[in-house]
Amino acid sequence: MKKYLRIYKRLLENALSYQAQRRGDTWMKLFLNILWIGMLFLFINVFFEHTQSFAGWSKEEVYLLTFFWICIDEIMILFFEQNLTAIPDIVTDGGLDLYLTKPVNTLFLVSTQKVLLFSLYRLILEGALLLGFLTYYPHLFSIWQFIFAIPLFLCGIMTTYAFLLLLNTLSFWFFRIDNVNDLWLSIANDVGKYPIDALPRSLRTLFLTLIPVAFAAYVPTATLLGKISIYGILYALIFALGILVFALSFWRFSVKRYSSASS
């Protein structure tokens, strides 16, 4: 364990050094992030210009869901997204050799090699906005409900990680699937930040099973707001564990299939 902590510390130092060279870029990304968040909330506002309630969710509740979706997406970008989405490239061009020959767990290295620190600044900004929002709407949930929902947020991150890993592990089997990550990014962007209660049963089932975008923000927020039954919560916990075990097994199985492409 100590060895892995030492490696991660070194990776963080690398990330810091990388970030220090790109300060202008970070400011630009921060500015764009504000623009993007503004657009998202403007869109919700436009929505609620025409209705009082959206599939049983009030405007404040949809705002909250969007905030959580933004934060969870940011956590994924900060720690994992860029690493996992690079898997098809390193498998195709033989770069995986470099990871396989190191005396550490390959998946650990592949999943954590880059920490995108600009995302941390954005996360701090988003956290501050969320806190400001909660100060404005203090009665949306209690502190106990929040504590109860924390495991669900962790499960949301776990499920997202596992699903991204599963998608990218497919690159061991199919030669060119460059756009496999668009499947996640596009659908998570379109579906993840809305209450899925508005969708028909077939699509809801799909987003709670085969393409599990609803676990990232919808399930934890619905839990926080008391909109989901105890069975739903149990299902989310079991699903997160199940998909993670499956993704890890599939990774191990697929790595055995890998044959080096480099010299």
Next chain:
Amino acid sequence: MKKYLYVFITNIKEAFMWRENLFIWIVINALTYAVYPFIFIAIYGNREELGGYTRAMLVTYFILMPLIDSLTLSYVWDDMGKHVREGTIGQYLAKPMSYLAFMFFSEAGSRVVRFLLSLLIVAIVIPFARHFIVLPHLSLPRFFLFLASLAFGVGLGFLTASALGLISFWTTRSDWALHSWWALSAFAAGYVAPTTLYPPTFQIVISYLPYSLLIETPIRILLDTITTPEVIHRFLVGAIWLGLLGGLNAYIWRRGVRRVDIVGI
């Protein structure tokens, strides 16, 4: 012209070669456009009409979107950026053809494939959704207006994407420009919602931007929810933007090519 036709045909063949990619693209499109109608139907409540759209028109709007989107949306910035960053642009400079025209025809091949696949998805969806959609009935003049709006959309989509790609001559980190473009176009082109749902001030601003010709204007012509004078206004705005973007592309290209250092043989 013949050489560009070869580029076009080669790219159609190449797009069919990567079948897994195509399959994933179909799934993404089908799911994305299946979700939006339901999200919007949820806000109708007891109303019959919203922002000039009946429920059936709104469902049709999102069913038509992948068809228009497959023709007007350009991803050429990605390849152009790569060519500049990796120095492979050198091989195009040495060829007796225009790089921008090459990229346009090269992408046109994959656009045709994307369009055909979208058409396939729509053809599968229509029998199930026939009670919830309106089939467009176009007079001949409206049909020509529709074709003209598509031509504007294709041109504006390509020229914007190529200008974004060519920024790579100056900076390897041009994704900020791309992301701002995405953010604005998602909102202003009508990807996330018909812009008639927005407050009036926004609608006025949007009518002077090039984005609506990418998605919304062609669909509104098909659904007959836009008057001819409005269409002409958008065409005029589009023509000005085409001129500006064309000039910008030519300027960036001239300045950029002078800066490029190509390593290799």
